[in-house]
Structure formats: C-alpha cells, structure tokens
Amino acid sequence: MEQLQLTEDMTLDRKVEVLSQLLHPHIVLLLGASPGNGYLVYVYMENGSLEDHIFQGKNRPLPWFVRFRILFEVAWALAFLHNSKPEPIVHRDLKPGNILLDKNYVSKIGDVGLAKIMSDIVPESITEYRNSILAGTFAYMDPKYLRTGTLRPKSDLYAFGIITLQLLASCHPNGLVLKFEKDIEIL
Numbered sequence: 665m666e667q668l669q670l671t672e673d674m675t676l677d678r679k680v681e682v683l684s685q686l687l688h689p690h691i692v693l694l695l696g697a698s699p700g701n702g703y704l705v706y707v708y709m710e711n712g713s714l715e716d717h718i719f720q721g722k723n724r725p726l727p728w729f730v731r732f733r734i735l736f737e738v739a740w741a742l743a744f745l746h747n748s749k750p751e752p753i754v755h756r757d758l759k760p761g762n763i764l765l766d767k768n769y770v771s772k773i774g775d776v777g778l779a780k781i782m783s784d785i786v787p788e789s790i791t792e793y794r795n796s797i798l799a800g801t802f803a804y805m806d807p808k809y810l811r812t813g814t815l816r817p818k819s820d821l822y823a824f825g826i827i828t829l830q831l832l833a834s835c836h837p838n839g840l841v842l843k844f845e846k847d848i849e850i851l
Contacts, residue, residue, distance in 0.1 A: 680704075682753070683776060690741035692764055692774040706774060710767040715760035718830055726769070731831045734771040738763060741773045742824060746817040754815055758823035759804045759837075760830060803837035 680697045683704065687693070696705045711717070714734065717726050726734075738758075745753040755762075755776060762775040802810075804826050806819035829840050 688741055688744045690737040690772050692772045709764035711765035711769055713761045714763040714765060718760050718834055730769050735828055735831065737771045738773060738824060742820055752817055754817055755820050757801055758820050759801050760827055
C-alpha cells in the first residue's frame, strides 16, 4: 500500500484515473484506492524491491542476466510512461526501492505517487518549468531539475542511469558518478 502524494497540478480523482489506466507488464497494477486517506493498493510483489537485491547483505546477488533483463524491463516501462497519450508521464522518483520484483524476478515500476503528467501543450523543444517543491530522492535527481526545477522525461533517464551504475557496481548511489568518471579516466 502506498500513500498518495499529490502534485500541485492534480486532484486525487484525476491521479487515480490516470494510474488506473497504466496497464503495462512492467508497471505495478493498481488494484484500488481509498480517497478518504489517500491510500493506493497495488498487486503484491513477492521478491520485494530491487534495492533489497542490489546490496548483497539481505539476499544473494542477482545473476547478470537478471540484472540486464531488469534494466530492459524498466526502460520499456519508462518508454511507455514517457510516450503516454494524451500527455507524457514523468515518474519523478525512480530508484531501486521503487522497482519491485515478482516471484519470478520480473520487475515492475511502483510508487508512481509523485508522478507528474506533463502538459501536451508544451512543445517537445521546450521544457516545462514550475515554481514548486522539488520531489524525488536526491541521489537519483537530474542535476538540471535540481538547479532549475525544470522537469522533463529526461529527468527519469538520469535516475535510470544511476540505477544502471548501481546494478553494475552493487553499491550505494552517493558518489557513484564520480567513481565511474575517475575509473574511466584511468582507462
């Protein structure tokens, strides 16, 4: 169960309407909602989150073919969100804790409570800017979004890149980009 956090541009009814239409094999299925307290109910995911499996303390490390399959599945789900009609959807808080694994380790993006529906009025060449509170998890936030408040589908791709590096290195995201930059310089 997830407690829904509404963005400034969307009512609870509109959010539930959008989430209930997100039918994709790699997005967690919304089963119901409790409008009184803002709770959302999703399908149960037996193997927890990707975060539980990245760090080898809790579970056995994931085999490489499973890691690559998860990346493919998440990319597919992001493409679906970003190409949604009539408006693209930006997740805003993509991180290993929000990538859930079913009993067969098939991944599904969850926690779309912070998702933002982008206006289709804004042309592709122009980004959307809003004076609002930044939402998401710091280590996975697009630096441009942090600096300017400009939110775009590419913001999710930055988080996806950090997750990819985490799956390769099996470590926390803090300082991960700098570590890889230094390692590449050595080569």
